[in-house]
Amino acid sequence: MDKNPPWSVGISKSLQDYLKISKNLKLARFKLAYYLEVLREKINTDWANINKLWGVHHQYYLLCQDLYFKENIYNNQDNFSNYYKKLQSNKRPEFSFLDLKIKLVEKIMETCHLCERRCGVDRSKYAPENLGYCKSSQPLISSEFMHIGEEPPLVPSHTIFFSGCTFNCAFCQNWNISQGIDEGKFIPEKKLAHIIDQRRKQGSLNVNFVGGDPTPHLAYILRTLSLCKENIPIIWNSNFYMSEEAMQLLQGVVDLYLSDFKYGKDQCAHRLSDVKNYWNVVTRNHLMAKESGDLIIRHLVLPNHVECCTKPILTWIKEHLGEDTVVNIMGQYHPAYKAYEYPEISRFPYQTEMEEAFNSAKQLGLKNLI
Numbered sequence: 001m002d003k004n005p006p007w008s009v010g011i012s013k014s015l016q017d018y019l020k021i022s023k024n025l026k027l028a029r030f031k032l033a034y035y036l037e038v039l040r041e042k043i044n045t046d047w048a049n050i051n052k053l054w055g056v057h058h059q060y061y062l063l064c065q066d067l068y069f070k071e072n073i074y075n076n077q078d079n080f081s082n083y084y085k086k087l088q089s090n091k092r093p094e095f096s097f098l099d100l101k102i103k104l105v106e107k108i109m110e111t112c113h114l115c116e117r118r119c120g121v122d123r124s125k126y127a128p129e130n131l132g133y134c135k136s137s138q139p140l141i142s143s144e145f146m147h148i149g150e151e152p153p154l155v156p157s158h159t160i161f162f163s164g165c166t167f168n169c170a171f172c173q174n175w176n177i178s179q180g181i182d183e184g185k186f187i188p189e190k191k192l193a194h195i196i197d198q199r200r201k202q203g204s205l206n207v208n209f210v211g212g213d214p215t216p217h218l219a220y221i222l223r224t225l226s227l228c229k230e231n232i233p234i235i236w237n238s239n240f241y242m243s244e245e246a247m248q249l250l251q252g253v254v255d256l257y258l259s260d261f262k263y264g265k266d267q268c269a270h271r272l273s274d275v276k277n278y279w280n281v282v283t284r285n286h287l288m289a290k291e292s293g294d295l296i297i298r299h300l301v302l303p304n305h306v307e308c309c310t311k312p313i314l315t316w317i318k319e320h321l322g323e324d325t326v327v328n329i330m331g332q333y334h335p336a337y338k339a340y341e342y343p344e345i346s347r348f349p350y351q352t353e354m355e356e357a358f359n360s361a362k363q364l365g366l367k368n369l370i
């Protein structure tokens, strides 16, 4: 680890696994999943028996967690590099834990329930007539580049922006991407995997899947990762409205969850983002993320929403995820997209609102604020 990184010791501690992978001192989770063989007799190619597949998935997830924490420890980059070279010279397993995840996500796409909207449409063949709420068919990438504007421990971050979103936020700051105006282009999995490898060689500390929202494209993302050669931390940068099944597939692949925790009340989520049951879904997913990776929570302070949203979110984080959770309280809100149709969010946040948000976090005892 750097002697003096430009962030606190507490943040380094909370993100220690991510930081080790980014420095090639630890194997990324998706690589473990790639090399972990699932025994044929366990699945017996009985693809129709979905419950059985989930049972096997759970068993291998636990095994992966065990390997990740007990064996995945290297003292220096040379040791890791020797180990990784050896690993790469091994034959790819006939059927790996990552392959099992790909099978399961492709099944989910047949009656799409990748997010909690659970539209049920068949998205498995990218047919433009079978669109759900997100209107996503073939994955379209609006841009990919080395982002230097993310949180300091993530920079430079190879950020891949998917077009389309599972939300429709009235104030979306990226509305041209999320609402599919800037459509982007399809990049075949093999080519994107090559780009990810190249960016890693150029110095990216991670690959960061975002949008819009990356959730509708989980199958494509997993297939892409199965073709990547480099060891690199995976960041899932999302509104956190994934279904429980999608969350289970992300566990054992994602190294750092970068969540966008927006609302403290379902009424606010419904009114401003057209989302139901927000609080239950998003808090459940934060608990699942904490169990299976490092976590940075972003919270964009909305004008007039400090009492109903900011404070309940910060309180929940302290009570359920702990005082060491890394939280980025963001003040860059500006009224964009349809925000002017909603009087309470049609202005910038006041300085006093930002101070209230930060003071509230400090009073709660949250230690790792960005």
Ligand code: SF4
Residues within 6 Å of the ligand: 112, 113, 114, 115, 116, 117, 118, 119, 120, 121, 123, 131, 132, 133, 134, 135, 136, 166, 215, 216
């Ligand atoms: S990912 Fe899209 S199609 Fe699938 S459930 Fe969510 S909104 Fe519906």
